[in-house]
Amino acid sequence: MCAIASVSDNLNSPSPSSEIQILNINWFQKQPHGNDEVSLTMNITADLQSLFTWNTKQVFVFVAAEYATPKNALNQVSLWDAIIPAKEYAKFNLHTSNKYRFIDQGHNLRGKEFNLTLHWHVMPKTGKMFADKIVMSGYRLPEEYR
Amino acid sequence: MGWIGESIESIKSLQIRQVLTQAVSLGMIVTSALIIWKALMCITGSESPVVVVLSGSMEPGFKRGDILFLHMSKEPIRAGEIVVFNVDGREIPIVHRVIKVHEREDTGEVDVLTKGDNNYGDDRLLYAQGQLWLQRHHIMGRAVGFLPYVGWVTIIMTEKPIIKYILIGALGLLVITSKD
Numbered sequence: 591m592c593a594i595a596s597v598s599d600n601l602n603s604p605s606p607s608s609e610i611q612i613l614n615i616n617w618f619q620k621q622p623h624g625n626d627e628v629s630l631t632m633n634i635t636a637d638l639q640s641l642f643t644w645n646t647k648q649v650f651v652f653v654a655a656e657y658a659t660p661k662n663a664l665n666q667v668s669l670w671d672a673i674i675p676a677k678e679y680a681k682f683n684l685h686t687s688n689k690y691r692f693i694d695q696g697h698n699l700r701g702k703e704f705n706l707t708l709h710w711h712v713m714p715k716t717g718k719m720f721a722d723k724i725v726m727s728g729y730r731l732p733e734e735y736r
Numbered sequence: 737m738g739w740i741g742e743s744i745e746s747i748k749s750l751q752i753r754q755v756l757t758q759a760v761s762l763g764m765i766v767t768s769a770l771i772i773w774k775a776l777m778c779i780t781g782s783e784s785p786v787v788v789v790l791s792g793s794m795e796p797g798f799k800r801g802d803i804l805f806l807h808m809s810k811e812p813i814r815a816g817e818i819v820v821f822n823v824d825g826r827e828i829p830i831v832h833r834v835i836k837v838h839e840r841e842d843t844g845e846v847d848v849l850t851k852g853d854n855n856y857g858d859d860r861l862l863y864a865q866g867q868l869w870l871q872r873h874h875i876m877g878r879a880v881g882f883l884p885y886v887g888w889v890t891i892i893m894t895e896k897p898i899i900k901y902i903l904i905g906a907l908g909l910l911v912i913t914s915k916d
Contacts, residue, residue: 648797650833650853654815661841666815668835673796673853690858695838695847709816713797718881721816 599714602643608636608708608724610653616687618699619735626699628692628731634670634708635683641712642677649674650711655692656725657704667692669706701733762911781808784876787820788887789831793852794818801888804831806877813837813846813872818879821850824864829876832859838869846872 616629634653641649652671658664669688674680705727712720776785785806789798798804806820813819815837820829835858836849847869851858860868893900 650797650816652816652835658841662838663841663844664837664839666837668815671835671853675796690835711816711818714882716883719818719879 597717599643599645599712599717599720602640604638604640604722606636606638606640606710606722606724608634608638608726610634610706610708610726612706612729613685615732615736617736618732620697621693624697626694626697628699629687630669630692631685631687632670632706633683633685636708637681638674638710639677639680641710642680645714645717647713647715648676649680650713652709654707654709655704655729656707657702659694659696659698659702661696661698665694666707699731700735702731703727704729704731758911780806780877784820784829787829787831788890790828790891791852793855794831794833795854797853798831798882799884801885801891803883803887804879805881805883807880808875808877812839812844813848813875813878819848819850820876820879821870821874822876823862823867823870823874826862830859830862831879848875 611633612630613633614631616631618628619626621627632653636651638649638651650671650673653669655667655669656665668690669692670686671689705725706729707723707725709723710721714720773785779785787804787806789800789802789804792800804818804820813834815834818831818833820831822829830850832850832852832855834848835851836847838847839845848871849858849860849869863870893903
């Protein structure tokens with residue numbers, strides 16, 4: 591029965607949508623030991639209702655800043671996350687500053703271009719977990735610390 | 737006299753045969769369980785393909801007593817995945833979500849930070865003293881699937897050993913007394 595429930599999830603072909611704006615760079619500085627850290631405020635709009643099926647317990651959603659530096663081919667820094675317990679809450683629009691610290695490994699963030707990616711992980715009542723994402727590009731950090 | 741002795745002999749040999757059959761079938765059960773476990777290890781590439789969730793730090797996604805199926809592939813670790821990791825100096829592996837990843841350009845090595853969905857802060861407090869990141873070798877596998885409640889059996893058995901012994905005793909009795 592668990593297997594059937596899990597298989598039935600494959601029949602659902604979701605079409606989620608999202609948009610994220612950076613409203614403000616609250617502050618941007620180099621820490622005493624040399625890593626860049628930035629604090630920002632975002633406006634996140636998303637509609638994830640189509641992810642919910644009868645076998646969905648919850649959807650874990652998060653926004654990560656993703657960028658490359660000379661040292662690291664990939665940096666993924668989670669900025670905000672939430673648990674969506676039911677379909678009613680899957681369409682939302684919110685203002686938030688970053689929930690987790692946005693710290694680079696090094697000091698490469700000035701003028702850095704980065705992607706904001708909305709990831710979701712569908713956690714089923716039973717069976718296989720699903721994950722996917724929407725990549726939004728074209729964000730850039732300021733050239734100077736502030 | 738002769739035929740009595742003969743019949744006693746035949747009974748004795750019968751019993752020995754029965755006992756042997758039972759021993760063999762018991763052995764078969766044990767070995768097939770072992771075969772399944774080892775096969776799972778091979779397929780999933782993880783040294784423990786199934787784990788029981790012991791704490792509430794991933795609630796409401798995973799509750800205590802849920803079973804997770806792990807998979808250890810060569811694919812790189814990415815933010816959002818739920819991984820099972822070992823920390824030096826801690827015996828029990830932890831199941832938490834990856835929230836930060838820094839992957840080296842040259843070596844492909846990763847620095848990973850995790851957090852329990854239900855915990856307020858990240859896992860640096862759980863790591864060894866002074867440890868800021870998890871590396872690849874700390875990670876035993878990533879969770880791919882999920883089965884609720886089944887793990888309670890093992891939790892009860894480890895926390896109340898008497899029940900385990902009663903269960904084993906009852907099973908043993910069943911095997912001995914069963915006649916086919």
